Amino acid sequence: MKHFRVDSNGQRINVTDWGGQGRTVLFSHPTGFLGAVWKPVVDELRGIGFDGRVLSIDHRGHGLSSKPDDGYQWSNFVDDLEGVMARLELEVALGVGHSGGATTLAGVAAANGKRFERLVLIDPILFDPVAVARISVRSLCLQAPLRHLDRSGPARLR
Secondary structure, X not given: OEEEEEEEOXXXXXXXXXXXXXXXXXXXXXXXXXXXXXXXXXXXXXXXXXXXXXXXXXXXXXXXXXXXXXXXXXXXXXXXXXXXXHHOOOOOEEEEEEOHHHHHHXXXXXXXXXXXXXXXXXXXXXXXXXXXXXXXXXXXXHOOOHHHEEOXXXXXXX
């Protein structure tokens, strides 16, 4: 096992290479954890005879990766991982992710459908587009200027 950092999207992203040859499994950790959380799973894979390459990353703000003051939007996590894969010349992998890590893998797959031969998404944070649209409309309504209120009596719109 070796650790190294890859420059991606203006960040230094830590990669753990657990060794192996050939087919690659890329692990993406949940929010608040780091790539080492996958060690028991990697040990199990080795125990059942999987000898492919295994990688895990520490997402920005986690483990040995950069910890910027801001920039924690989903799009940045996706761009970070896409950049790591490009820098490592990793054209295709099997992706395994949990929670925020699964969401990041899904984002990379949505941006580039050829990056993963398969995905294992464990409890991903996926957003219902209808709910997101409702929240957006509601927040726009709450930000409406108050000058449109008639202040001469009970609150009502002019």
